[in-house]
């Protein structure tokens with residue numbers, strides 16, 4: 429067992445209000461400079477929809493992530509090393525500016541002036557690439573926001589595969605929810621081995637960074653990242669990506685997107701995992717990818733794990749933080765959070781709790797009364813199946829197509845509401861809990877505290893890092909691997925012949 433640490437994020441989709449505060453604060457802090465006008469390290473998509481860049485989930489188009497080989501290992505979908513090298517100067521799998529959007533601003537200066545006008549002044553849009561006036565703004569990073577546009581455009585979302593979409597174009601029967609996205613700081617990242625210069629690396633705390641001195645702008649990582657979360661800066665000719673606000677993390681503070689989240693739907697915490705299992709679990713059968721990834725996460729309260737972690741030099745404050753980690757609870761203990769597109773096999777570390785949704789059909793008044801009074805005998809799964817967002821949609825997004833784990837998680841959330849209603853409205857001190865869902869009354873209490881009313885210190889449990897893990901990494905580290913002395917990931921990549929040995 430090789431124990432490693434990771435700062436993981438969980439986003440509770442039920443609480444995202446789509447305000448885009450996270451995206452704007454991230455942009456202000458990290459990408460408000462030349463060459464990054466089009467780039468949103470954090471963006472919020474309305475689903476169903478093609479997303480940003482357009483159709484980023486279409487891996488036939490972009491060739492991101494890993495695929496399983498016949499011998500049961502994994503290889504980059506982009507191709508093996510000779511293939512990657514052969515397309516250095518003409519990579520056909522890169523998103524174009526039009527797949528993102530042409531960044532624009534407005535001529536705000538035209539709004540002020542001494543001249544009196546007969547009509548209110550208007551600020552014309554200008555391209556931030558050419559500097560020329562644009563006739564019309566035709567696209568943006570959240571163009572389908574709040575169901576804007578026609579269903580025909582949203583229909584290109586591959587997560588709708590296998591779902592009967594009839595009726596979804598009608599306002600009364602359609603559905604939508606928000607998915608905030610950022611770099612997943614994966615355990616088996618596709619970006620790292622795709623880089624011909626070895627400029628991308630993973631730190632001890634799990635943050636994936638690009639060494640800007642080593643980056644030569646080959647852009648293979650842009651294709652290889654299946655989440656399209658590496659952006660090329662055409663001014664600096666370097667690739668850039670989310671840095672998980674590492675200077676704040678080192679200081680024990682949450683990322684800017686988490687700190688400023690209006691819905692308080694983001695959680696950050698440490699998880700301990702067994703790095704020896706990475707190769708095996710990334711190559712698991714598609715239906716087992718989520719359960720395997722959960723298996724990889726170790727119980728930080730298990731005395732054997734604690735002793736082994738201490739023996740391997742993991743600092744005590746990291747172990748303590750892992751024991752209090754909100755992300756551990758949601759990812760492993762309660763199993764209500766899921767990785768985004770596990771079938772890309774990158775073992776992502778930003779997980780999502782699926783959103784609840786209203787019933788498909790409006791209830792009559794009598795039905796409403798019966799529905800809210802009948803809290804103890806309700807059939808939780810029937811309620812889940814009656815929700816407007818099909819479980820299959822979440823399954824295509826979060827569990828490689830298997831709706832069962834999603835139904836289980838949503839049933840737990842329905843049961844939680846019933847449990848708390850019995851307790852707070854009916855005054856029943858020890859409400860029955862559905863044993864079939866595998867959670868105790870104490871766990872429902874705990875879940876309620878974390879999901880509904882969590883304070884800042886409950887949502888973000890981040891140990892401050894020892895200084896040597898800090899700022900020098902960005903400039904001085906030599907590249908791939910978890911750290912200099914532990915090269916198992918590097919060796920794994922060499923086995924797959926995926927990057928230039930150094």
Ligand code: SF4
Nearest residue numbers: 611612614618619653
């Ligand atoms: S999500 Fe981040 S860590 Fe994962 S492959 Fe993409 S850039 Fe790399």
Ligand code: SF4
Nearest residue numbers: 445447448450689691
């Ligand atoms: S700030 Fe929070 S609530 Fe607002 S869009 Fe971002 S994740 Fe959602």
